[in-house]
Amino acid sequence: MNWAERSRQAVWHPCTQMKVHEQFPPRAIVSAEGPWLIDDQGHRILDAVSSWWVNLFGHNFAPIREAITDQLGRLDHIMLAGLTHPPVVELSERLGRLTGLGHAFYASDGASATEIALKMSAHSWRNRGQAGKHRFIGLQGGYHGETAGALGVTDIPLFRESYAPLLRLGTMLPSPDPRHAPPGVSEADHLRHCIDALADHLAAHHSTTAALILEPLVQGAGGMGMYSPDYLVAVRQLCDQHQVHWIADEIAVGFGRTGTMFAHQQARRPDGSGVKPDFICLSKGLTGGVLPLSCVLTTDEVYAAFYDDRTVHGFLHSHSYTGNPLACRAALAVLDAFEAVDAQGRDVLARNRVAAERLTQRAQVLTRHPRVKASRHLGMVWAWDVDTAEPTFASRYHRAALSAGLLLRPIGSTLYFMPPYVLTEAEQDALVDGAVRVLDQVLAEVDQLSPAAAGQGAEVSVA
Numbered sequence: 001m002n003w004a005e006r007s008r009q010a011v012w013h014p015c016t017q018m019k020v021h022e023q024f025p026p027r028a029i030v031s032a033e034g035p036w037l038i039d040d041q042g043h044r045i046l047d048a049v050s051s052w053w054v055n056l057f058g059h060n061f062a063p064i065r066e067a068i069t070d071q072l073g074r075l076d077h078i079m080l081a082g083l084t085h086p087p088v089v090e091l092s093e094r095l096g097r098l099t100g101l102g103h104a105f106y107a108s109d110g111a112s113a114t115e116i117a118l119k120m121s122a123h124s125w126r127n128r129g130q131a132g133k134h135r136f137i138g139l140q141g142g143y144h145g146e147t148a149g150a151l152g153v154t155d156i157p158l159f160r161e162s163y164a165p166l167l168r169l170g171t172m173l174p175s176p177d178p179r180h181a182p183p184g185v186s187e188a189d190h191l192r193h194c195i196d197a198l199a200d201h202l203a204a205h206h207s208t209t210a211a212l213i214l215e216p217l218v219q220g221a222g223g224m225g226m227y228s229p230d231y232l233v234a235v236r237q238l239c240d241q242h243q244v245h246w247i248a249d250e251i252a253v254g255f256g257r258t259g260t261m262f263a264h265q266q267a268r269r270p271d272g273s274g275v276k277p278d279f280i281c282l283s284k285g286l287t288g289g290v291l292p293l294s295c296v297l298t299t300d301e302v303y304a305a306f307y308d309d310r311t312v313h314g315f316l317h318s319h320s321y322t323g324n325p326l327a328c329r330a331a332l333a334v335l336d337a338f339e340a341v342d343a344q345g346r347d348v349l350a351r352n353r354v355a356a357e358r359l360t361q362r363a364q365v366l367t368r369h370p371r372v373k374a375s376r377h378l379g380m381v382w383a384w385d386v387d388t389a390e391p392t393f394a395s396r397y398h399r400a401a402l403s404a405g406l407l408l409r410p411i412g413s414t415l416y417f418m419p420p421y422v423l424t425e426a427e428q429d430a431l432v433d434g435a436v437r438v439l440d441q442v443l444a445e446v447d448q449l450s451p452a453a454a455g456q457g458a459e460v461s462v463a
Contacts, residue, residue, distance in 0.1 A: 003028035032059030054289030071329040087328035101297035110251035110283035111145025113294035124305035136170035141222030177225030206242035213247040216263035224383035232267035248277035255285035259379030293327035
């Protein structure tokens with residue numbers, strides 16, 4: 001029995017209808033280098049989605065590997081309750097300097113970070129004598145993880161409908177993503193409508209609202225919806241006005257993905273000053289996609305709300321692997337990589353700007369494709385909405401792309417690139433050329449489907 005068959009029987013794969021693997025077994029990956037995955041048959045696959053948006057500098061990135069190896073010879077893990085260690089202290093201090101939020105609470109994944117931020121927000125209001133502020137706001141199309149608390153502020157219908165009886169659902173307000181604008185409504189007018197909807201809701205419900213959570217600038221699982229940073233400026237002003245926390249879910253968009261170190265840093269007030277959330281959730285690229293780690297950063301004010309002699313006023317949350325030293329060393333290596341410059345004096349963000357400009361130009365063949373309805377790009381994220389209503393499009397495209405040596409996983413009818421930051425020009429060309437060939441192939445297939453065959457065998461595809 002090969003690895004794929006053994007996996008199908010023993011491993012319950014995430015966001016997958018396992019019956020699909022009877023016909024389409026999972027691909028067994030046995031090694032990786034840079035942007036390339038190598039399967040058990042020796043085939044090379046270009047990882048164009050950074051393995052669920054986590055891998056920043058390519059697989060087997062030497063500085064991260066060496067940092068973990070060094071740390072393994074010093075300290076593998078200790079509990080963080082009542083103990084501490086140098087890597088977690090240094091990482092917390094450096095993240096604090098980068099964000100202006102000086103208190104770091106650690107977990108292992110993005111959904112856990114969401115849970116922490118939600119609990120911390122509501123509990124802090126309670127500690128400050130405002131126990132009625134325990135409701136949350138999310139945005140249309142927003143995604144923040146799949147644990148019960150995170151699903152309460154996630155607006156992916158498949159998840160909300162499947163688990164609604166278990167959830168305490170938050171209020172969903174209109175997304176500033178211009179694709180949601182009604183016909184004939186301009187992008188600017190739609191943005192104004194979304195800001196007004198938030199203002200109206202907070203005016204009526206601020207006394208019961210603890211926090212608003214959103215993905216800054218790019219709504220990932222919502223189809224790579226991109227929106228103006230002006231919305232974030234309005235969020236900060238309205239949250240301040242109504243005493244509501246703003247939680248920035250930077251799990252997918254942090255660490256250079258949108259062109260700045262963190263996406264919310266692109267928001268600027270009319271006087272040129274920036275805006276700062278009350279909470280920032282980090283994960284995915286935090287360790288360069290190597291080890292599980294997440295972090296919630298928050299303000300002095302929130303931290304002070306828990307600083308008390310009474311245990312009940314402490315933040316009552318823990319994870320066994322909180323602040324794992326190996327993961328913290330990986331994260332420190334990631335921050336070192338962002339600070340390093342090449343022979344031309346360019347750091348990661350500067351090199352990314354050059355790479356993004358070239359890939360954007362190279363991908364014009366996709367943008368101008370006759371079956372592409374809309375395209376968008378921000379930093380190191382590209383997306384194209386394909387003109388097809390076939391529900392199997394995403395799964396068909398994913399399988400055809402694998403056969404063509406590309407790891408691409410459309411979200412519904414949205415094809416996107418979110419590659420590691422290390423693609424060469426030749427690898428960029430291979431990605432675009434292959435993506436177009438697969439698009440033409442899959443569209444030809446789905447256009448010929450009979451009504452009886454349409455929609456059969458679709459996999460779950462949210463990212």
